[in-house]
Amino acid sequence: xxxxxxxxxxxxxxxxxxxxxxxxxxxxxxxxxxxxxxxxxxxxxxxxxxxxxxxxxxxxxxxxxxxxxxxxxxxxxxxxxxxxxxxxxxxxxxxxxxxxxxxxxxxxxxxxxxxxxxxxxxxxxxxxxxxxxxxxxxxxxxxxxxxxxxxxxxxxxxxxxxxxxxxxxxxxxxxxxxxxxxxxxxxxxxxxxxxxx
Amino acid sequence: xxxxxxxxxxxxxxxxxxxxxxxxxxxxxxxxxxxxxxxxxxxxxxxxxxxxxxxxxxxxxxxxxxxxxxxxxxxxxxxxxxxxxxxxxxxxxxxxxxxxxxxxxxxxxxxxxxxxxxxxxxxxxxxxxxxxxxxxxxxxxxxxxxxxxxxxxxxxxxxxxxxxxxxxxxxxxxxxxxxxxxxxxxxxxxxxxxxxx
DNA sequence: ATTAAAATGACCGACCATCAGTCATTGAAA
DNA sequence: TTTCAATGACTGATGGTCGGTCATTTTAAT
Numbered sequence: 001x002x003x004x005x006x007x008x009x010x011x012x013x014x015x016x017x018x019x020x021x022x023x024x025x026x027x028x029x030x031x032x033x034x035x036x037x038x039x040x041x042x043x044x045x046x047x048x049x050x051x052x053x054x055x056x057x058x059x060x061x062x063x064x065x066x067x068x069x070x071x072x073x074x075x076x077x078x079x080x081x082x083x084x085x086x087x088x089x090x091x092x093x094x095x096x097x098x099x100x101x102x103x104x105x106x107x108x109x110x111x112x113x114x115x116x117x118x119x120x121x122x123x124x125x126x127x128x129x130x131x132x133x134x135x136x137x138x139x140x141x142x143x144x145x146x147x148x149x150x151x152x153x154x155x156x157x158x159x160x161x162x163x164x165x166x167x168x169x170x171x172x173x174x175x176x177x178x179x180x181x182x183x184x185x186x187x188x189x190x191x192x193x194x195x196x197x
Numbered sequence: 198x199x200x201x202x203x204x205x206x207x208x209x210x211x212x213x214x215x216x217x218x219x220x221x222x223x224x225x226x227x228x229x230x231x232x233x234x235x236x237x238x239x240x241x242x243x244x245x246x247x248x249x250x251x252x253x254x255x256x257x258x259x260x261x262x263x264x265x266x267x268x269x270x271x272x273x274x275x276x277x278x279x280x281x282x283x284x285x286x287x288x289x290x291x292x293x294x295x296x297x298x299x300x301x302x303x304x305x306x307x308x309x310x311x312x313x314x315x316x317x318x319x320x321x322x323x324x325x326x327x328x329x330x331x332x333x334x335x336x337x338x339x340x341x342x343x344x345x346x347x348x349x350x351x352x353x354x355x356x357x358x359x360x361x362x363x364x365x366x367x368x369x370x371x372x373x374x375x376x377x378x379x380x381x382x383x384x385x386x387x388x389x390x391x392x393x394x
Numbered sequence: 395a396t397t398a399a400a401a402t403g404a405c406c407g408a409c410c411a412t413c414a415g416t417c418a419t420t421g422a423a424a
Numbered sequence: 425t426t427t428c429a430a431t432g433a434c435t436g437a438t439g440g441t442c443g444g445t446c447a448t449t450t451t452a453a454t
Contacts, residue, residue: 003404003448028311032439033407042406047440109309111368112302114225124369150388157362157382161354164361171308172321185354191347192389199423199428229414230432239431244415 011049014039015059023099027057027106054110058119061107064100065126068092076133082141083190086158087183089133093166094179105170130159151193161185208246211236212256220296224254224303251307255316258304261297262323265289273330279338280387283355284380286330290363291376302367327356348390358382 018038021030032053036043050056072089079085093101111119134155141147162182169178215235218227229250233240247253269286276282290298308316331352338344359379366375 003402005404031437036407043439044406044441045404048404052439105309108364108368109306112306112364113310115370117370120368120370123365124371127365127369150385153381153385156378157358157385160361160365160378161358162361163365164357164359165354167305167309167364168320168324168357168360171305171317172324173312173314173317174321181353181357184350188347188350188354199426202429228412233432240414241416241431242429245429249414 007049011059012063014041014046014049015056015063018056019060019064019099019103022057022060022106023102027053027110054114057103057107057110058122061100061103062122064097064103068096068100069129072096076137082137082144082146083186085137086134086186089130089137090162090182090186093162093182094175101166105167108167127159131156134158145195147190147193148195154189154193204246208256209260211238211243211246212253212260215253216257216261216296216300219254219257219303220299224250224307251311254300254304254307255319258297258300259319261294261300265293265297266326269293273334279334279341279343280383280391282334283331283383283387286327286334287359287379287383290359290379291372298363302364305364324356328353331355342392344387344390345392351386351390
């Protein structure tokens with residue numbers, strides 16, 4: 001036998017090492033050779049840990065999103081009202097780490113243009129998990145008497161709404177209006193679902 | 198002088214001629230040479246009319262979406278209730294021409310991965326135009342006494358919602374659930390905004 | 395216990411095939 | 425003769441592969 005490296009850990013390490021150039025230059029403007037140099041490994045080695053350039057972005061997003069989710073869960077727990085919690089979730093799209101947002105955008109583009117079962121599953125997992133978050137939040141809101149029961153049925157749509165607005169703002173290059181649009185929509189929605197006193 | 202060709206028309210012609218291979222093979226699996234052969238022109242000629250492969254998809258989507266919009270406007274005008282009209286709009290995402298949907302997906306991926314001012318403007322134009330459609334529809338609904346006035350504020354979010362659900366279903370490879378999710382969300386929403394009798 | 399040989403896997407970068415985009419040339423109309 | 429459209433051979437860049445090297449561990453012979 002010989003040296004045995006922790007493949008999973010090394011994959012993570014490489015991904016995080018070259019995170020910055022992905023953020024600053026974008027996947028399209030990076031060559032495999034540059035990435036390898038940045039990561040401090042040979043080109044061939046990259047291919048021992050990743051399928052291709054896109055797979056590296058996948059790994060980075062995986063890591064950063066997991067970290068983000070953990071943080072977010074805590075933040076949301078602190079929010080007082082249901083509306084606050086929902087708004088807190090949506091801050092991902094306009095307020096939290098720009099780096100992750102940029103990478104997430106690229107990752108969505110990759111997932112749309114070169115389908116791949118692992119990525120599909122990842123998206124599905126996220127979608128399910130975020131929908132579940134919303135469901136829980138809204139159910140609590142109902143229990144507290146803040147919002148009406150029907151609103152629980154909206155939980156599936158909320159994440160899609162944020163994603164749609166976010167991607168539209170990316171595609172139209174108008175990230176300045178995003179926060180307003182999202183918050184205004186939420187305000188309207190809560191006007192509709194809040195229990196009238 | 199010599200022959201003067203209608204550049205705009207020829208751009209359209211070429212785009213439509215090779216529409217099918219884009220639909221069937223996807224932009225990633227096509228080379229410029231193949232496209233040129235399919236279009237029946239030389240490789241250099243392509244570059245007289247398009248900036249690159251992506252630009253061809255842009256042209257195809259432009260054309261097909263314009264046709265689709267014209268059709269849709271008529272269909273929506275025929276729908277009786279406000280809810281029907283809204284649902285009719287969303288059929289783009291699950292019921293209308295698959296071809297356009299596939300190309301639209303690729304086009305979004307392109308727009309996200311290689312920003313370009315013309316594409317950004319196009320997305321902005323679409324977003325504005327669809328938001329306006331919704332606003333008109335909802336305003337009519339209010340006037341008819343079908344829905345409450347507040348609902349007009351939702352018009353900006355509706356297109357984003359559909360887009361978000363559509364792109365999610367593309368990324369998760371679960372187009373089968375899309376119709377249900379969209380319709381269920383609309384049903385819930387209308388429960389909230391319909392004028393109680 | 396010591397040492398050498400064998401085995402294994404990590405690592406590498408030169409090489410190859412592919413392909414997007416260019417440009418010098420040809421062709422055709424006026 | 426002029427002018428513009430059309431072309432496809434060519435080139436530079438780059439993604440991905442593959443044969444080989446090196447470091448470490450295991451085995452086993454002394």
